[in-house]
Amino acid sequence: MNVDISTLTIFIVLFAIFAFLGFYGARWRRGDLSRLDEWGLGGRRLGILLVWFLMGADLYTAYTFIAVPELAFKSGALAYFAVFYVGLTFPIALLTMPRLWTVSRNRGYVTAADFVKDRFNSRALAIAVALVGAVAEIPYIALQIFGMQAVLIVMLIGLGLPPTRLTLDLSLLIAFIVLAAFTITSGLRGAALTGVFKDMLIWITVLATIIAVPLSIGGFSTAFHAVKPIPYSYLPPSALSAFWTLAVGSALALYLYPHAINGSLSAEDKKKLKYGTALLPIYGIGLALLALFGILVFAIKPAYTLSAKYGGITTVPALLAYSMPSWFNGIAFVGIFIGGLVPAAIMAIGSANLLVRNVVKEFYNLTPRGEATLAKWISTAFKFLALAFIFVVPLSYAIGLQLLGGIIILQTLPPVFLGLFTNKLEGRSLLAGLIGGVASGVVLTAYVNHFGAITTTSYPTPLGGIYIALIALAINLVISLVGTAIAMAMGWKPKEVIKTEELVRTIEEK
């Protein structure tokens, strides 16, 4: 196993540089960090390249490094639903985010809930959208902590610590403390600057590994010969419906997450947002190649053993540990480690922004400084909730965490995405739909897993498995539309708080 003291040294040195950049981010293009939109949105001054890097930082997370390869390791070709998902999610972002960006710029919105409140003239709906957004981030943050833990497990074992419960708990503790200390210091701007550094490390890791590892084991064909064709080379027909619905459901859900919306609203102008987003599927190629690690690992016996021991979550670090030189593993491990850390920080900030602006401020008056301070503390509290989630919710696939978040967040689609194109939906009906969607999603998930550990997020139907997020969304839409129809029959009419023009073009301040 090529993990030794040089791995650890390089890991620590690079992490120190990263931490320095995080602090420096607070001073970079100085703004008043005591104001929330400065701390939370980087002062709205990030350009096309930085938006691209920042959004990419959301994609190269533990989802890409840990959860998707784990799914490939266990279930084979099904893991490629993530590639379909990444391919489709950016056209969806290009349909929705430019309008949300425009209306937010015109009316000073920072979150999707700000928009929903004015669009549907409903404070209760806005509070619900904010709460659902914040809750949906928790399992996603938990997934990042998992990813950081997986790297540390492999590194600790390589350094001679026995692979026991102690190694697991120690890794989890270190991962969590580092995350909690990082976020509070410099906000989104620190995350953006470290995102550039992180993505450099990650591209080095991805490209060097995806070329070197298959070469060292004699090409992909060796790995594919070591596994069964079904499900590792292609999908069994029975899995097609799950594959399709997981991809489409996840693609619709991504840009509803507070962290994704927060990132989009950080764009300097609409043109940069559009170009940056259009180029994002390129990141998906890296995700697709990393997913293949879950199959490549079958060709390297000791790496396979180490992956299997921890249920597949250590697939990528284990493969690296047995096929790359120890100094290189220092770089790669830092890349994967902060690949969980930065997105977790961004997600926690997004959730905190939401809760302060759209929930707390609805009930209490806060000064701008008080608002920023409270957001920092809430973002810290969120990480504790994520950690608790790891202990409380048993699961057998790390990807289940992200899919669970998707079921919840997708229920905000009618008010947020449809709201960008129509105001002919009635607020209370949308609220009822949202509640019905979240409740049915959670209940169906608990039911298919027999109220135990989460092993699946698909509901079995005569057509095959269907991702529960889409079933819950259908229930949500039916409630929203029927409710609106009843309201209209009783004489309800939409109020014109947001002018259509404000959704279309930037209106200069007079």
Add this chain to the structure above:
Amino acid sequence: MNSAYYVAMLVVAIIVTLLYSLFPIYNKINPTLGGLPIFYWYQILLLAVTTVLSAVVVHFVKEEGER
């Protein structure tokens, strides 16, 4: 027309979804590319196709008031 950009982008989203839904074309092993079954390389190739389609719409179909 004001909504041309959104119509064009919706068409891109639909094309991408359809291309990923053509299971009979790619849910199999052969032809392989560098040892990779078509199931994998077809989907990776589509990411490049998606980028090009999206970029073309962003570049050529402007919204009202956009330069």
